[in-house]
Amino acid sequence: MARIEFLSVTKTRSIDGKMYNVLDDVSVAIEEGTILAIGGPSGAGKSTMLRLVNRLESATSGNVLLDGVDVSTIDPIELRRKVGMVFQLPSLFPLTIQENLTYGPRLRGVDPSSLEAKVREVLDMVDLPDLSPGRSAGELSVGQQQRVAIARTLMNEPEVLLMDEPTSALDPTTSKSILKLVCDIKSKYGITVLFVSHSLEHSRLVGDRFLLIVDGKVIEESDIEAFFRGPQTELGRKFLAGELK
Amino acid sequence: MEYISLSYTSLGIAVLFIVSAMAVSFRYRLGLEKDLAVGAVRAFVQLTAIGYVLQLLFVSEKWYYVAIMLAIMLAAAVKNAVARQSVQPKGMFTTLGISIFVGSALTTAVVIGIILRVKPWYSPRYLIPLAGSILGNSMTGAALALNRLRSDITHRKPEVEAALALGATSRQAVMPMIRDALKSAMLPSISSLMVVGIVHLPGMMAGQIIAGAYPVDAVKYQLMVVYMIAAAVAITSMMVVYLATNLFFTPDHMLKIEALGST
Numbered sequence: 475m476a477r478i479e480f481l482s483v484t485k486t487r488s489i490d491g492k493m494y495n496v497l498d499d500v501s502v503a504i505e506e507g508t509i510l511a512i513g514g515p516s517g518a519g520k521s522t523m524l525r526l527v528n529r530l531e532s533a534t535s536g537n538v539l540l541d542g543v544d545v546s547t548i549d550p551i552e553l554r555r556k557v558g559m560v561f562q563l564p565s566l567f568p569l570t571i572q573e574n575l576t577y578g579p580r581l582r583g584v585d586p587s588s589l590e591a592k593v594r595e596v597l598d599m600v601d602l603p604d605l606s607p608g609r610s611a612g613e614l615s616v617g618q619q620q621r622v623a624i625a626r627t628l629m630n631e632p633e634v635l636l637m638d639e640p641t642s643a644l645d646p647t648t649s650k651s652i653l654k655l656v657c658d659i660k661s662k663y664g665i666t667v668l669f670v671s672h673s674l675e676h677s678r679l680v681g682d683r684f685l686l687i688v689d690g691k692v693i694e695e696s697d698i699e700a701f702f703r704g705p706q707t708e709l710g711r712k713f714l715a716g717e718l719k
Numbered sequence: 720m721e722y723i724s725l726s727y728t729s730l731g732i733a734v735l736f737i738v739s740a741m742a743v744s745f746r747y748r749l750g751l752e753k754d755l756a757v758g759a760v761r762a763f764v765q766l767t768a769i770g771y772v773l774q775l776l777f778v779s780e781k782w783y784y785v786a787i788m789l790a791i792m793l794a795a796a797v798k799n800a801v802a803r804q805s806v807q808p809k810g811m812f813t814t815l816g817i818s819i820f821v822g823s824a825l826t827t828a829v830v831i832g833i834i835l836r837v838k839p840w841y842s843p844r845y846l847i848p849l850a851g852s853i854l855g856n857s858m859t860g861a862a863l864a865l866n867r868l869r870s871d872i873t874h875r876k877p878e879v880e881a882a883l884a885l886g887a888t889s890r891q892a893v894m895p896m897i898r899d900a901l902k903s904a905m906l907p908s909i910s911s912l913m914v915v916g917i918v919h920l921p922g923m924m925a926g927q928i929i930a931g932a933y934p935v936d937a938v939k940y941q942l943m944v945v946y947m948i949a950a951a952v953a954i955t956s957m958m959v960v961y962l963a964t965n966l967f968f969t970p971d972h973m974l975k976i977e978a979l980g981s982t
């Protein structure tokens with residue numbers, strides 16, 4: 475079980491010496507086992523939203539709740555094991571696939587030789603059943619690397635998955651297969667997913683709900699199909715028409 | 720054994736060396752004449768001043784004068800190491816100060832107290848040149864280690880954040896960069912172990928020989944010196960990389976972006 479809630483979250487950052495609300499009074503709830511697709515122009519604060527959930531950054535005011543508990547009261551190490559994150563670039567360690575996959579459990583002192591079955595399971599899950607775990611991660615294509623990065627996160631058995639434009643460095647075919655993978659992961663493990671994408675098409679393919687954020691403010695939050703049928707706001711219509719960049 | 724004492728008149732002839740360097744600069748229009756002149760004067764003033772200070776220390780043989788001198792040398796070493804950093808986050812002075820102090824003090828104490836058994840321990844004739852050599856090398860090692868660590872964390876930020884996001888502590892997340900920083904700090908003292916005596920005769924050994932020491936005695940001293948430098952550099956840079964984690968991360972294992980800079 476894992477429900478995420480943002481309660482009046484504001485994040486202030488100094489940019490070129492001026493204080494700036496990167497997130498401005500954001501409130502939104504993400505129900506357990508659903509995928510929230512987050513869209514908005516570049517610089518809107520999408521990445522910042524995700525980074526507040528696993529405490530790579532801290533909110534200036536307001537609260538982010540995980541199952542009703544303020545994340546700022548949870549030990550960050552514990553929190554990040556429960557809340558996995560996948561970035562735009564795979565960011566694999568310059569090690570073997572096996573060592574990348576067992577990194578999380580090894581931090582907790584788990585003996586990697588006890589993890590062989592688990593490694594096979596996550597590699598199957600990300601559609602890389604034939605990959606030899608002894609290979610060096612650097613030899614893989616970017617698409618394969620991104621799958622391994624997702625698998626590496628799954629090794630921690632997270633309850634929440636934060637995905638920050640995981641498809642934007644990939645070609646269309648590879649992107650599609652990653653999107654399908656995200657849906658599979660959600661239905662198999664019942665994980666709650668926050669999925670940031672600059673592609674409306676990608677958002678629509680994976681999302682249950684859609685959040686539009688512009689200049690740090692929540693503009694719309696609705697059922698994904700409802701948004702695509704007819705946004706409730708002027709900014710929403712503009713965004714759907716591709717007029718906001 | 721007596722050695723040839725240098726008079727100021729004879730030293731005046733040595734000024735011709737500077738003049739000849741200036742001639743090269745003039746001939747090729749390097750524009751370095753002024754720097755050479757200023758450098759020569761500064762060297763004269765600085766060395767003469769330190770000469771009188773040391774003379775004073777040697778005559779008075781008071782432990783607290785020696786201690787004050789060591790404190791000034793330590794402060795200068797720390798200031799220099801700080802100045803060599805391209806980004807200067809809050810707390811850096813403390814990090815470098817503690818590291819250089821601990822690395823140098825430990826090594827100096829072993830050399831003075833256990834290896835040479837100098838009596839009294841504060842005898843400036845031993846303590847000042849040995850501590851000076853240790854401090855200088857600790858300073859360089861500390862500066863190298865910290866610069867390298869910061870620039871590696873900056874370049875490999877995606878990897879560091881991926882590790883943090885998997886539940887690594889800040890120290891676990893930067894362990895690969897810590898190892899590289901330590902290596903780059905320790906390599907110069909290791910390569911000097913490799914070439915000492917082949918490529919150059921170190922200044923301390925040359926000085927001892929001129930002052931009348933037997934070459935074999937001077938060699939033993941020099942060996943102690945290169946060994947102690949290797950240890951001082953290793954201890955200091957290890958302290959630096961461990962303390963530096965607090966410069967670049969909050970206690971909650973978040974990267975402090977502003978402490979990293981752009982390169």
Ligand SMILES: Nc1ncnc2c1ncn2[C@@H]1O[C@H](COP(=O)(O)OP(=O)(O)O)[C@@H](O)[C@H]1O
Nearest residue numbers: 487489496515516517518519520521522523976
């Ligand atoms: N490390 C940082 N330092 C300073 N400003 C930043 C940093 N990261 C992001 N920003 C700024 O914060 C705002 C929101 O960024 P971000 O959340 O990354 O937006 P998005 O992911 O929607 O493109 C932008 O104006 C961006 O320039």
Ligand SMILES: [Mg+2]
Nearest residue numbers: 520521522638
């Ligand atoms: Mg972003």
